[in-house]
Amino acid sequence: MVTNGADLGRLRRINELAVIAAVRESGDLRVAQIAERIGLARTSVGEVVRGLVGHGWLEEKVPVAAGRGRPAHRYRFRASAGHVLGLDIGAHNVRAMLADLDGTVLATVHRVSDPAMPRQERLQTIDRAVSDCLRQAKATTEQVWMSVAATTGWVDREGQILMSGSILDWAGVDLAGHLRALLGAPALVENDSRLAALAEHRRGVGQGVRDLVLLQAGRRTGLGILIDGRLHCGFGYVAGDLSMHRALKWEPAIEYLLFCDASPATGPTGDAVADVLVAAAEGHAGALVAVRRYVREMAIAAAAIASIIDPEVIVLGGSMSKHAGLLLPLLSSELDLLCLRTPELRSSSLGADSAALGAVCLALQHLDAAILNEHGGPLGPLRRPEAFSAASDA
Amino acid sequence: MVTNGADLGRLRRINELAVIAAVRESGDLRVAQIAERIGLARTSVGEVVRGLVGHGWLEEKVPVAAGRGRPAHRYRFRASAGHVLGLDIGAHNVRAMLADLDGTVLATVHRVSDPAMPRQERLQTIDRAVSDCLRQAKATTEQVWMSVAATTGWVDREGQILMSGSILDWAGVDLAGHLRALLGAPALVENDSRLAALAEHRRGVGQGVRDLVLLQAGRRTGLGILIDGRLHCGFGYVAGDLSMHRALKWEPAIEYLLFCDASPATGPTGDAVADVLVAAAEGHAGALVAVRRYVREMAIAAAAIASIIDPEVIVLGGSMSKHAGLLLPLLSSELDLLCLRTPELRSSSLGADSAALGAVCLALQHLDAAILNEHGGPLGPLRRPEAFSAASDA
Numbered sequence: 001m002v003t004n005g006a007d008l009g010r011l012r013r014i015n016e017l018a019v020i021a022a023v024r025e026s027g028d029l030r031v032a033q034i035a036e037r038i039g040l041a042r043t044s045v046g047e048v049v050r051g052l053v054g055h056g057w058l059e060e061k062v063p064v065a066a067g068r069g070r071p072a073h074r075y076r077f078r079a080s081a082g083h084v085l086g087l088d089i090g091a092h093n094v095r096a097m098l099a100d101l102d103g104t105v106l107a108t109v110h111r112v113s114d115p116a117m118p119r120q121e122r123l124q125t126i127d128r129a130v131s132d133c134l135r136q137a138k139a140t141t142e143q144v145w146m147s148v149a150a151t152t153g154w155v156d157r158e159g160q161i162l163m164s165g166s167i168l169d170w171a172g173v174d175l176a177g178h179l180r181a182l183l184g185a186p187a188l189v190e191n192d193s194r195l196a197a198l199a200e201h202r203r204g205v206g207q208g209v210r211d212l213v214l215l216q217a218g219r220r221t222g223l224g225i226l227i228d229g230r231l232h233c234g235f236g237y238v239a240g241d242l243s244m245h246r247a248l249k250w251e252p253a254i255e256y257l258l259f260c261d262a263s264p265a266t267g268p269t270g271d272a273v274a275d276v277l278v279a280a281a282e283g284h285a286g287a288l289v290a291v292r293r294y295v296r297e298m299a300i301a302a303a304a305i306a307s308i309i310d311p312e313v314i315v316l317g318g319s320m321s322k323h324a325g326l327l328l329p330l331l332s333s334e335l336d337l338l339c340l341r342t343p344e345l346r347s348s349s350l351g352a353d354s355a356a357l358g359a360v361c362l363a364l365q366h367l368d369a370a371i372l373n374e375h376g377g378p379l380g381p382l383r384r385p386e387a388f389s390a391a392s393d394a
Numbered sequence: 395m396v397t398n399g400a401d402l403g404r405l406r407r408i409n410e411l412a413v414i415a416a417v418r419e420s421g422d423l424r425v426a427q428i429a430e431r432i433g434l435a436r437t438s439v440g441e442v443v444r445g446l447v448g449h450g451w452l453e454e455k456v457p458v459a460a461g462r463g464r465p466a467h468r469y470r471f472r473a474s475a476g477h478v479l480g481l482d483i484g485a486h487n488v489r490a491m492l493a494d495l496d497g498t499v500l501a502t503v504h505r506v507s508d509p510a511m512p513r514q515e516r517l518q519t520i521d522r523a524v525s526d527c528l529r530q531a532k533a534t535t536e537q538v539w540m541s542v543a544a545t546t547g548w549v550d551r552e553g554q555i556l557m558s559g560s561i562l563d564w565a566g567v568d569l570a571g572h573l574r575a576l577l578g579a580p581a582l583v584e585n586d587s588r589l590a591a592l593a594e595h596r597r598g599v600g601q602g603v604r605d606l607v608l609l610q611a612g613r614r615t616g617l618g619i620l621i622d623g624r625l626h627c628g629f630g631y632v633a634g635d636l637s638m639h640r641a642l643k644w645e646p647a648i649e650y651l652l653f654c655d656a657s658p659a660t661g662p663t664g665d666a667v668a669d670v671l672v673a674a675a676e677g678h679a680g681a682l683v684a685v686r687r688y689v690r691e692m693a694i695a696a697a698a699i700a701s702i703i704d705p706e707v708i709v710l711g712g713s714m715s716k717h718a719g720l721l722l723p724l725l726s727s728e729l730d731l732l733c734l735r736t737p738e739l740r741s742s743s744l745g746a747d748s749a750a751l752g753a754v755c756l757a758l759q760h761l762d763a764a765i766l767n768e769h770g771g772p773l774g775p776l777r778r779p780e781a782f783s784a785a786s787d788a
Contacts, residue, residue: 154734163734211629225702227621234704235605236735245701245732247641247694300641304698307639308619310628338639340548340557341630 009377012048015040016379017372019048020057020077024102028061028076049075056081056382077102081382083139084367085130085183086359087149088192089175091115091166094125096133097356098144103364107137108353119169123178130182144183145384148363149175150192150355152220157237159189165243166220185384188362192216193240193317194231195358196348197224200315202361204354205346211311214348215302218318219273221251225309248304253297260290277323295327299334306339317348403771406442409434410773411766413442414451414471418496422455422470443469450475450776471496475776477533478761479524479577480753481543482586483569485509485560488519490527491750497758501531502747513563517572524576538577539778542757543569544586544749546614551631553583559637560614579778582756586610587634587711588625589752590742591618594709596755598748599740605705608742609696612712613667615645619703642698647691654684671717689721693728700733711742
């Protein structure tokens, strides 16, 4: 334990942060349990806990009477003190997700949009999705401490959309500025494939993986790269954008599926791509040829990633991940021919909400860094921070 | 300043490390200058400095009489206390480089070898290069605290060569084990392109760059990747190995140069590749076509790196770097067509010694981590550490 003659306040803060971290990790704990975990005397912990309850960082969990005696007080992090908002703004869909400070999702709203929608209309759709999401969770704008939006294309560090292949009237929109004005809180914008990768790392099939790449595969393609557990965005913020690389972009390969005239045994569903994938899984020879051709193109990109980054895991995300049972063995065989080591291939478990969830995760990461930083004296009341790091850059 | 009731020893160590870091950064300093830099009282610094001199960490610089008065004592890190050995073992060359604990190169030895040399003969060539290098620097085996060898191909974490395309009888050699037995000190083996990249970052044109990729271009090709200033090796230790990726490996493209029958104005030199590059720079039309074809292939790999990693800088290394004036503008134009952002292109400044120098840098990095770690009480005498981190893995 570090003691500090000149600045006992700093020591106090370190102990407070240790208590908060222990409680958050376990969900809820008694004072004796906290003391044991962080190696501090029980009386000191009791004092720190009382202070943190007074400042709204911890709250007492309603005790459950269990057998004899008075139940011991249990404490948990007051995650309801603030909220973060995660958005996913694509060509066809707008999603809004509200979560508390522990990332527990309180409400999710989905609205349909259109690639050709004018930007003003899209921004209004976003605004309505946000207010519907807040209403659903009975929350107010003031309770949102930070927002992050996932969107398609090339986004700069300031949250401006520089280029978007799939949303027509979108380049040049200051989306972060729009969200800051809407919510009066810091806002960030990030590429949706990157945020889907972050979500897999924090909440999905990539937990505990150091280097992970998510291949977004569907009508659109994209890459999200985590190195050492952190999003890798690159010097020009374009890391993972294969759109200009003739040999590596595999988005056009979807045409093998679109122009294959195969249907599942139960008949066509109207989703041409899904129909071919299901038919191939059922053994339809023509469908299988089309799928193999598609996978061969995807493998050229995946093998480039495997050869350059050598990640532990590649996660298949996007709408194709529903067909991972068919696709991953084919992809794995192709990769064996194209790289020294084929990474472990996994299928996304988070579905269509993954980018919005990744947005929530990024917001919490920034928020935690702002409210739980190690500088300064004892913690004050838990409240919306004034301004902070990445969000205050903008 | 942190004080510590229970463990004043730890505080002493922290202060000692701060003094050593300040002195190493500046070359040499007076006590008052050290005190100013690290924010400690002059008397405390004086006491710490005396202790460090006693334990051989610092030495007094011979004072230079300058004008009136008694010259103040100046202290510097005793870098001569130990040595590190860097090796570069290629198909055609063996290089050995001895440096002190600050990385000052004391001796370099170069021996010619042969791709077809049997492994025993190659190991003997290495042993002779090492002993010649030690003799040249008037150093003994016992003074070598760690060695790192750069070599071609795929090396595992334990320093075994798993695969080598250019040295015939090399796969399966336990090179790290051989060096440990030879020198009685920890040894590591690493891919030569990676170590060339590290050298550029620490001593060459990549200083201060966070994300850097070195393209090794010559008869052999290779990649070295630094992310966040650290070597990126990957989960399976194959990061940067493009040898199996049909679309990205550009090693065969050298044939465009080998089969082009162009010579410089001054006549052929016997080095067919260099002759074509010089002729192209002189304006020879056929040579220029061959060089453009070569660069186009290299650009496909470089653009994959730019698109996936988006490094700040790509460094051209290997023998082609001598022709960077011709090659880099051509490469830059190709990259503009294949990636969203063309990284800044630079030419290696370290020449043929770069991988050996990178080996020295990696050895120093491991050694510093071992002798300057923050754990424990006051520093003991500066001496060869018993066993440490990466090197003790093996």
